[in-house]
Amino acid sequence: xxxxxxxxxxxxxxxxxxxxxxxEDLLIKQCAATAAATQxxxxxxxxxxxxxxxxxxxxxxxxxxxxxxxxxxxxxxQ
Numbered sequence: 001x002x003x004x005x006x007x008x009x010x011x012x013x014x015x016x017x018x019x020x021x022x023x024e025d026l027l028i029k030q031c032a033a034t035a036a037a038t039q040x041x042x043x044x045x046x047x048x049x050x051x052x053x054x055x056x057x058x059x060x061x062x063x064x065x066x067x068x069x070x071x072x073x074x075x076x077x078q
Contacts, residue, residue: 008071009064021061024054 009017028051035047
């Protein structure tokens with residue numbers, strides 16, 4: 001029997017999502033630095049496009065956390 005009800009994410013899954021957000025943020029910073037350091041408009045444009053893509057990925061990851069927030073325990077688990 002398959003249930004359509006969402007299940008709480010595990011601590012391991014939450015850590016993975018947080019690590020992914022951190023990695024995406026680091027890539028954004030590196031792309032922004034590259035775009036600022038180059039005089040080549042093609043590279044600047046590619047970096048800006050990639051930054052938009054990374055921003056979108058972060059938004060999706062944050063949404064995943066927010067969707068599971070109602071299922072999170074309200075006190076630390078023993």
